[in-house]
Amino acid sequence: MRNGSIRIGIIGAGRIGKVHAQNITFRIPGAEIAAITDMDRAAAEAVAHSCSIPAVAGSAAEIFENSAIDAVLICSPTNTHPELIAEAARHGKHIFCEKPIALTLEEIDRALEAVKAAGVQLQVGFNRRFDANFARVRQAIAGAEIGQPSLLHIISRDPAPPPISYVRSSGGIFLDMTIHDFDMVRFLLAEEPQEIYAAGAVMIDPQIGSAGDVDTAVTLLRFPSGATAVIDNSRKATYGYDQRVEVLGHLGKIETMNCFPNQAILSDDQSVRRDLPLNFFMDRYTESFVAEMSAFIAALREERPTPVSGHDGRMAVVMALAARQSYLERRPVSIQ
Numbered sequence: 001m002r003n004g005s006i007r008i009g010i011i012g013a014g015r016i017g018k019v020h021a022q023n024i025t026f027r028i029p030g031a032e033i034a035a036i037t038d039m040d041r042a043a044a045e046a047v048a049h050s051c052s053i054p055a056v057a058g059s060a061a062e063i064f065e066n067s068a069i070d071a072v073l074i075c076s077p078t079n080t081h082p083e084l085i086a087e088a089a090r091h092g093k094h095i096f097c098e099k100p101i102a103l104t105l106e107e108i109d110r111a112l113e114a115v116k117a118a119g120v121q122l123q124v125g126f127n128r129r130f131d132a133n134f135a136r137v138r139q140a141i142a143g144a145e146i147g148q149p150s151l152l153h154i155i156s157r158d159p160a161p162p163p164i165s166y167v168r169s170s171g172g173i174f175l176d177m178t179i180h181d182f183d184m185v186r187f188l189l190a191e192e193p194q195e196i197y198a199a200g201a202v203m204i205d206p207q208i209g210s211a212g213d214v215d216t217a218v219t220l221l222r223f224p225s226g227a228t229a230v231i232d233n234s235r236k237a238t239y240g241y242d243q244r245v246e247v248l249g250h251l252g253k254i255e256t257m258n259c260f261p262n263q264a265i266l267s268d269d270q271s272v273r274r275d276l277p278l279n280f281f282m283d284r285y286t287e288s289f290v291a292e293m294s295a296f297i298a299a300l301r302e303e304r305p306t307p308v309s310g311h312d313g314r315m316a317v318v319m320a321l322a323a324r325q326s327y328l329e330r331r332p333v334s335i336q
């Protein structure tokens with residue numbers, strides 16, 4: 001067990017960097033943020049001010065060279081991740097990196113080599129594993145409460161598409177959005193897929209098609225145990241963020257429903273209705289972001305492996321690339 005707080009440097013003060021900064025500052029004991037940096041200095045200054053972070057660094061390099069910092073959180077855009085991981089590792093920093101690690105396996109392998117050579121810890125930001133609903137589904141499968149799983153269905157739909165500029169640099173729906181679901185399937189079944197088949201379409205915004213992407217996709221995965229998983233994605237569900245899982249086993253099934261801001265049901269002579277689900281990931285997965293960061297900090301303090309490894313991060317990208325290939329070539333793709 002390590003004594004004292006884990007001292008953290010944050011790279012990227014955008015949407016997700018701010019979430020982690022607030023959680024560490026206000027909700028997670030055992031860690032303190034020593035510095036934050038962002039290409040947009042004003043963004044870093046705003047988060048530093050709201051979270052009482054003592055220093056705004058001029059660059060990621062300044063954070064790496066700060067010997068008082070134990071670990072870094074990489075919360076900048078995906079294309080910056082592999083180089084930042086490698087640099088952080090070379091400076092002996094433990095690393096939490098947002099998903100995905102990178103968009104190509106070559107870049108991921110170089111980054112993971114650097115992590116291995118330095119002997120530092122790496123956790124990848126698959127926060128949904130830490131959501132209480134999905135954790136309970138995993139517990140049911142691991143504890144044989146539903147028997148051998150045969151069918152797994154993930155519904156994962158966003159309330160609205162991201163800006164087209166984001167779509168262009170995101171790597172496409174499979175690497176940007178389905179990536180969470182690929183990790184969820186592996187997490188729930190604790191098995192590696194052997195074959196993937198993906199179909200997709202542009203049903204929401206033609207601009208997404210012009211950017212070379214799809215906004216609607218279904219991915220089918222086959223597993224050595226015989227289990228089949230289906231992932232259903234859409235960039236737009238008019239009723240809000242739709243995040244559900246159902247697993248059928250030979251002894252029963254387990255399913256999770258959406259989360260709502262309240263439990264009120266209004267009934268009258270016309271209908272029975274309720275308010276819409278929590279609208280997007282910031283609201284829906286609030287607690288999972290706290291739990292994943294607490295787990296990262298606990299792993300560093302207790303000097304044990306992080307719960308979501310570089311291999312986990314790599315496998316999700318392997319699956320995403322296979323799904324993209326399957327969609328483009330209109331055929332099932334096997335996973336080696």
Ligand SMILES: NC(=O)c1ccc[n+]([C@@H]2O[C@H](COP(=O)([O-])OP(=O)(O)OC[C@H]3O[C@@H](n4cnc5c(N)ncnc54)[C@H](O)[C@@H]3O)[C@@H](O)[C@H]2O)c1
Nearest residue numbers: 012013014015016017038039040075076077078098099125
């Ligand atoms: N786990 C999740 O649910 C989740 C949710 C959102 C985003 N993400 C991931 O987090 C990453 C960031 O996404 P976001 O939505 O916060 O993006 P964002 O655009 O809101 O924020 C990124 C920030 O990084 C800054 N930046 C860019 N290059 C930088 C560099 N070299 N050094 C320092 N700062 C730099 C930008 O100025 C910006 O403020 C992406 O990889 C994304 O896939 C994960």
